[in-house]
Amino acid sequence: MQTRGLKFFGAAIVLLGAGFLFGWSVQAPTSSMTAPVSTGQGIVHLILDDDTGQLRTFAGEELFAGQTVFDILKSVTTRASMPFVYDPPGSYGVFIRQIAAKNNGFEKKYWQYWVNGQFAMVAADRYTLNSGDTILWKFASEQK
Numbered sequence: 001m002q003t004r005g006l007k008f009f010g011a012a013i014v015l016l017g018a019g020f021l022f023g024w025s026v027q028a029p030t031s032s033m034t035a036p037v038s039t040g041q042g043i044v045h046l047i048l049d050d051d052t053g054q055l056r057t058f059a060g061e062e063l064f065a066g067q068t069v070f071d072i073l074k075s076v077t078t079r080a081s082m083p084f085v086y087d088p089p090g091s092y093g094v095f096i097r098q099i100a101a102k103n104n105g106f107e108k109k110y111w112q113y114w115v116n117g118q119f120a121m122v123a124a125d126r127y128t129l130n131s132g133d134t135i136l137w138k139f140a141s142e143q144k
Contacts (some may be wrong), residue, residue: 041065043133046076049138050102051109069135070094070124093123102139103128113137 007072040062048056058076070086077084077099085098096111097104113120114136120127129135 002046020067022063044072044129044131045134046048046072047076047134047136048099049136050100051139056100063129063131069115069120069129072129072135073087073099073124073137089123089125094125096124096140099139107141109139109141111137 016061042063043060044063046058048058050056058080061076062073073096074084076082079085082125085096085103087095087097099111099121102109102111109123113124115127115129117134117136
């Protein structure tokens, strides 16, 4: 009976030793093997309402310091392969002409935006965002 106990104990020691040696030989991951660390300053949410009854929501968009409503809109439309047309910044800022299939002036409607429920009074490239902001772009005939 003691022989059987010693064999079991000996086998356990061998397995522990092998596990230790195997663990010692495996290298810890280097920084190139680890997941990238986000350098963003927070997140924002973007909603597109093109007046068709279907909202397009882009939640949790990464926000970097100094980014504007325009920067986030351009990033989202590019990533979604969505048509996006704008005039370069003039004295009042950038002018959005088209998002997706809706062009300004169609049925006397235009793209307008709100941040956190407040109608914006400046061009999209002049509105600097904060983490947690929600942006609503709406294709409408008037401020609603």
